[in-house]
Amino acid sequence: MLTGSNANSIYDSIAGTNKKMLDELNNELSKKYKSEAYTFHSLVDYDDFISGVEQAIELHSINLTVIGTNGATGAKEVIFGSNTLQLIRSVNCPVLTVPENYSFSSIKNMLFSIQKSNDPFATKVDIIKNMLKMHPCNLKVLELSGNITTSLDREDSETIKALFPNQAYEYYFLNTDLGLTAINTATQLLKIDLHAVYSEKETFIKRLLYGSEVSRLSYDTLVPLLFL
Structure with missing residues (x-):
């Protein structure tokens, strides 16, 4: 004792x-x-990683968590998750992931990617609006849908317009799922400096059977990626 x-x-x-x-x-x-x-403040907590972060978020009213990624992949990472993936999946706070060896540059173009089926993201965009105030830049909204049998309007919906009533933005549409190839292609073509995406929570069984799209995005993104 x-x-x-x-x-x-x-x-x-x-x-x-x-x-x-x-x-x-x-x-x-x-x-x-x-x-x-x-200002900067240091915190040390004798606890497991996620519990320590969650306590800090609650205690200090944290609005944004930032963490680096090292590009490590593999079955263990996909199923159980690294610290970065656990953070994205577990904490009730936006998480900004920064690729290893990424060099900061001024934000000229921000991309916000959503899927046609996503409705809950409406309450998550305040952090994007705050970033746009701090770093005025071009906002580009990319809407994706993997349902090729449905005829979709190629114009942004009233829901998207309501999210950014006083913010000019460019709208893009891709008839594909939220995948790494589509995202990185859009990032390069649109010259994106910061990418925000609404990510639904993935169950353990889904990750075990199908792998994790969140892990592929967080590990292999070309620019800093904000998970809402």
């Missing part, structure tokens, strides 16, 4: 080094970006 002092000693020995490194990084970033309109 551990006493309070022993428990604290174990915590300090495990988290102390990481906390020191994080504090040093925090100080470095604070000095480097001291003229910017934001």
